[in-house]
Amino acid sequence: TDEEAKMWKETHKILDPDIKLTVTCVRVPVFVGHSESVNLEFDRPISPDEARALLRDAPGVMVIDKQEHDGYITPVDAAGEHAVYVSRIRKDPTVENGLSLWIVSDNLRKGAALNAVQIAQLLDETGIIKPASGYRSITV
Incomplete structure (x- = not known):
C-alpha cells in the first residue's frame, strides 16, 4: 500500500538507507492513533529490561509495560497525549538479539x-x- 511504501522510505531516509525492513500497514477504524508492532534485531544482545531502561530515559517516550493481562497501552489510552507509548517489550526468539515492542501514539497530537x-x-x-x-x- 501507499502507507507501507511511505513508512519504508521514511525509515530509510531518517535512519539508514541500508537498514533491512519489512512493513505491513493495516487501516482500522479508530478515532485517533497509530499503533505499531515492531520487531528489532540488534548487533549485540539486549534484554527487555535494558531496553525498558533506555526507553524510559528517551524524551517523549512513556514505557507502560507491566507484563500482565492489560499491562499494555492501547490507542484509546494514548488519545489526547503527546507521548509515544511503548509496551510489551519482550525477546523475539526468531532472530538473534531480537526484541518485539508494541508502540502507540495519538497521531493528531x-x-x-x-x-x-x-x-x-x-x-x-x-x-x-x-x-x-x-x-x-x-x-x-
Missing part, C-alpha cells in the same frame, strides 16, 4: 506538526538556529 515544532525548539535550545529579530521563542 504526536504527528508531523508537533514533531516539527519540537525539532525547532531543540535547534533553538542548542543554538543551532536563532529566532529572527522581533520574534520570541515558544514552548509547546
